[in-house]
Amino acid sequence: MADQQGTEFIRRDTFLPFFRPDLGEAELAAVTEVLRSGWLTYGPKVREFGDACGRYLDVPHAVPVASASAGLLVGLKALGVEPGDEVVLPSLTFIATLGAVVHCGARPVLADIDPSNLGLDPAAFEAAITPRTKAVIPVHLAGHPCRIEEIGAIARRHGIRVMEDAAHAFGAQVRGRRLAGLSDATVFSFYATKCITSGDGGLVTTCDPEVARRVQVLSFHGMDGNAWQRYTDKGRWYYEIVEFGWKLHLGDPAAALGMVQLARADAFMARRTEIAARFSRELAGLPGLTLPVAADWCTHAWHLFAVRVDRALIDGGRDGLIADLTANRIGSSVHFIPLHYHPVFREAGREFAPLLGQTERYFDEAVSLPLFPSMTDDEIDDVVTVVRESLRRRCR
Numbered sequence: 001m002a003d004q005q006g007t008e009f010i011r012r013d014t015f016l017p018f019f020r021p022d023l024g025e026a027e028l029a030a031v032t033e034v035l036r037s038g039w040l041t042y043g044p045k046v047r048e049f050g051d052a053c054g055r056y057l058d059v060p061h062a063v064p065v066a067s068a069s070a071g072l073l074v075g076l077k078a079l080g081v082e083p084g085d086e087v088v089l090p091s092l093t094f095i096a097t098l099g100a101v102v103h104c105g106a107r108p109v110l111a112d113i114d115p116s117n118l119g120l121d122p123a124a125f126e127a128a129i130t131p132r133t134k135a136v137i138p139v140h141l142a143g144h145p146c147r148i149e150e151i152g153a154i155a156r157r158h159g160i161r162v163m164e165d166a167a168h169a170f171g172a173q174v175r176g177r178r179l180a181g182l183s184d185a186t187v188f189s190f191y192a193t194k195c196i197t198s199g200d201g202g203l204v205t206t207c208d209p210e211v212a213r214r215v216q217v218l219s220f221h222g223m224d225g226n227a228w229q230r231y232t233d234k235g236r237w238y239y240e241i242v243e244f245g246w247k248l249h250l251g252d253p254a255a256a257l258g259m260v261q262l263a264r265a266d267a268f269m270a271r272r273t274e275i276a277a278r279f280s281r282e283l284a285g286l287p288g289l290t291l292p293v294a295a296d297w298c299t300h301a302w303h304l305f306a307v308r309v310d311r312a313l314i315d316g317g318r319d320g321l322i323a324d325l326t327a328n329r330i331g332s333s334v335h336f337i338p339l340h341y342h343p344v345f346r347e348a349g350r351e352f353a354p355l356l357g358q359t360e361r362y363f364d365e366a367v368s369l370p371l372f373p374s375m376t377d378d379e380i381d382d383v384v385t386v387v388r389e390s391l392r393r394r395c396r
Ligand SMILES: *Cc1c(COP(=O)(O)O)cnc(C)c1O
Pocket: 066, 067, 068, 069, 070, 093, 094, 096, 097, 139, 165, 167, 168, 188, 189, 190, 191, 201, 202
């Protein structure tokens, strides 16, 4: 990637990070309280947090896990993915989506995106299906739901299991329903930068009690049911290992933090939506810039505000805009480097997926602007000013 020279247009005293977590006294108090309780790891708070998430998302089973990466792995295992199976996923996602497939011993098959929502293109998914396709992992990129209903219908026709990577989309809706119970399993992230945070943390939701049970067991060494209770007054020392699992459960301090953040989820989403609306209004109509648009059938979680910069019209393209943002002390990011560009994918001898044109074009043009609930109006103004000025000067 060519290092570009940026120009300073405004004077910022401090760096505006790409993301700044919003943690208040309530979060500090909740974590302190749980530390005083003596439950440092898996305990009653994890249960409470899972139940509260389930109620919020309106789904019968919600199992907290150590991270979304962990949830994707145990979720895929719980759906029965085995060595030799094929799993379809978009190339435009974080490495964790691919890692889950590879660590199950399955063969990843990368498919292209629908550029209108950046998620897996249903037609590309269907074209990638073979008799060995066992599962598909649609990703709701940036918080915009992908065309999950169409993907689900294709999967049902072919007997393929669906696990959604909703790491960006906690609270996003499709036709008035929050993502969570639409597929065999849905995985959320509570990583520091995501919609709500527990530090590190994740959640697997499902309507299928058997999937929920296996996620629970696989994330706790393969121990049966109520093993966590063995240190309580209700507990017994005896437990059984029913299959080989991992240690990928959440802990009480993280769950306590997550409980407070969950209570703020609607307020966070409202503020994210407001910031996105301001960006959309104030950056509209700039030559060479394409803005994200929410489809009318969904509610966007606005985890990211990713714009596209046309290289033919803007000198330096996306990298030029990033250089100017950096010169003005404004953070930015790119989501994501396509999976098939990473050496690990090539070195593993995977077949090169030839039909990823939309993914490659998107990656070449994309930049994510800062967007987080505690962003001030002055900070939003600075981002708008720098983007407008950068594009004005760089317009050919
Ligand atoms: C962040 C992210 C993950 C992983 O989440 P963790 O909780 O950090 O493990 C998975 N998929 C996508 C698309 C992500 O952005």
